[in-house]
Amino acid sequence: MIDPELSVGERIDALLDAEVAEARASGDQVTQLTAEAFEMKRRPPREVEVQFSGGITQRCWSVSRGDGTYRVVYLPTAGYFSLCVESDFGPLDIGVHGPALGCFGSV
Numbered sequence: 001m002i003d004p005e006l007s008v009g010e011r012i013d014a015l016l017d018a019e020v021a022e023a024r025a026s027g028d029q030v031t032q033l034t035a036e037a038f039e040m041k042r043r044p045p046r047e048v049e050v051q052f053s054g055g056i057t058q059r060c061w062s063v064s065r066g067d068g069t070y071r072v073v074y075l076p077t078a079g080y081f082s083l084c085v086e087s088d089f090g091p092l093d094i095g096v097h098g099p100a101l102g103c104f105g106s107v
Helices: 008-024 029-041 100-104
Strands: 042-052 056-064 070-075 080-087 090-098
Touching: 008 029, 008 042, 008 056, 008 100, 029 042, 029 100, 042 070, 042 080, 056 100, 070 090, 070 100, 080 100, 090 100
Parallel strands: 042 090
Antiparallel strands: 042 056, 056 070, 070 080, 080 090
16 A cells, blocks of 8 residues: 555656566566656656546656657546547547556557
8 A cells, every 4th residue: 555645756666667677577468668767757746737538637647758649647536547639739538548567568
């Protein structure tokens, strides 16, 4: 269980640390390479407004640097990560949800 006294950003980092550690210990080369690539793009969590279909916006937490096309964000109300596409209006949720490495590795 993640310490409830941690800040939101620290809790997200703890989730990411656990996911990356599990991937590195998996013995699967693709999973390990995905974790390595993610760590190169990883950033300290920061709040960002994400656009969802239907014109809905939500405060989320960006956890990877955008590559000009995609970035991974954490959706606190859902408790999982999302792959977002960069747009003129900021990150746009494209419906790819789940673990951070799964979202990151889907591009």
